[in-house]
Amino acid sequence: QVRLVESGGGLVQAGDSLRLSCAASGRTFSTYAMGWFRQAPGKEREFVAGISRGGSNTYYADSVKGRFTISRDNAKNTVFLQMNSLKPEDTAVYYCAATSAIGVVPTTRGGYDYWGQGTQVTVSS
Secondary structure, X not given: OOOEEEEOOEEEEOOOOEEEEEEEOOOOHHHOXXXXXXXXXXXXXXXXXXXXXXXXXXXXXXXXXXXXXXXXXXXXXXXXXEEOOOOXXXXXXXXXXXXXXXXXXXXXXXXXXXXXXXXXXXXXX
């Protein structure tokens, strides 16, 4: 069992940056690949970024590639999402997720076992 708690969301202007954090409970954090998803009102939850267990492999949605960076600190049981050059279309609730899947980091919602409660990111134009 993994408990995930996101933080760092807020209201910013277009072009600004935010750094989201996701703190995980338990001593087995390094055995989970991690992902960030987002869900805007009226839309499906979509993959944003993923990172492998050791942090050497990262994956991004095309919509955020070059602007967002996912990273993790296994010593602190935390995964981060650095978001730069934010756009109004990035407005959503952002969720972190953990998966025990082995191999390629999943990019679909069904590939993850545990979810946080979400943190709101609002980007004004």
